[in-house]
Amino acid sequence: MKVLIINSSPRKGGNSETLCREFERGAADAGHETEMINLGNRKMSPCLGCYSCSRTHRCIQHDDMEEILDKMIKADVIMLSTPVYFYSLSAQMKILIDRCFPRFAELSCKNFYLAVTSADTDRDNIRCAVDSMRGFLKCIPGAVEKGVLYGTGAWEKGDIIGLPVMHAAYDAGKTIALEGE
Numbered sequence: 001m002k003v004l005i006i007n008s009s010p011r012k013g014g015n016s017e018t019l020c021r022e023f024e025r026g027a028a029d030a031g032h033e034t035e036m037i038n039l040g041n042r043k044m045s046p047c048l049g050c051y052s053c054s055r056t057h058r059c060i061q062h063d064d065m066e067e068i069l070d071k072m073i074k075a076d077v078i079m080l081s082t083p084v085y086f087y088s089l090s091a092q093m094k095i096l097i098d099r100c101f102p103r104f105a106e107l108s109c110k111n112f113y114l115a116v117t118s119a120d121t122d123r124d125n126i127r128c129a130v131d132s133m134r135g136f137l138k139c140i141p142g143a144v145e146k147g148v149l150y151g152t153g154a155w156e157k158g159d160i161i162g163l164p165v166m167h168a169a170y171d172a173g174k175t176i177a178l179e180g181e
């Protein structure tokens with residue numbers, strides 16, 4: 001299976017990237033074809049809300065989102081990862097979600113994993129970020145949420161290392177096929 005991992009944290013080598021790499025390692029060990037995209041390195045402008053794409057299914061803005069959306073459509077499994085910023089998503093994740101508008105129907109029936117990282121140690125407090133990504137999945141016909149990785153209690157770069165969620169990330173990647181059966 002093709003597994004696409006989208007890390008929306010702009011912090012290089014940060015907690016989200018580390019968590020995503022562990023999920024990727026599990027998926028690769030299970031024999032899947034994996035690719036990770038770091039949105040921090042990409043040029044993506046926010047949705048203009050012009051609705052041109054309602055007719056054309058293409059965005060009038062030509063930036064890295066064209067290629068990323070193509071990759072999302074070709075993937076069987078997509079991991080969406082965001083750090084918690086002021087009890088919401090990163091701006092990069094929000095732009096990614098909104099810019100799926102031209103072709104979001106083509107994402108139907110895919111399996112999704114969600115990952116969040118936060119300084120806060122309480123899952124209940126960061127559910128708002130998870131719920132924002134769930135709102136996106138709700139709009140995609142037949143999208144299946146396969147699991148959520150809660151990287152809570154991670155503030156400084158590297159805090160995630162050694163937390164139990166790292167094992168959960170590896171296991172989630174490793175068992176993708178089993179869960180898809």
Ligand SMILES: Cc1cc2nc3c(=O)[nH]c(=O)nc-3n(C[C@H](O)[C@H](O)[C@H](O)COP(=O)(O)O)c2cc1C
Nearest residue numbers: 009011014015016083084085086087118119120154
């Ligand atoms: C702009 C900004 C806002 C943040 N807001 C929150 C917050 O509301 N709650 C929280 O628990 N952590 C917050 N944090 C901390 C990050 O979620 C935390 O450091 C996380 O591990 C960052 O992930 P990264 O290393 O992948 O970038 C914030 C960090 C930044 C830079």
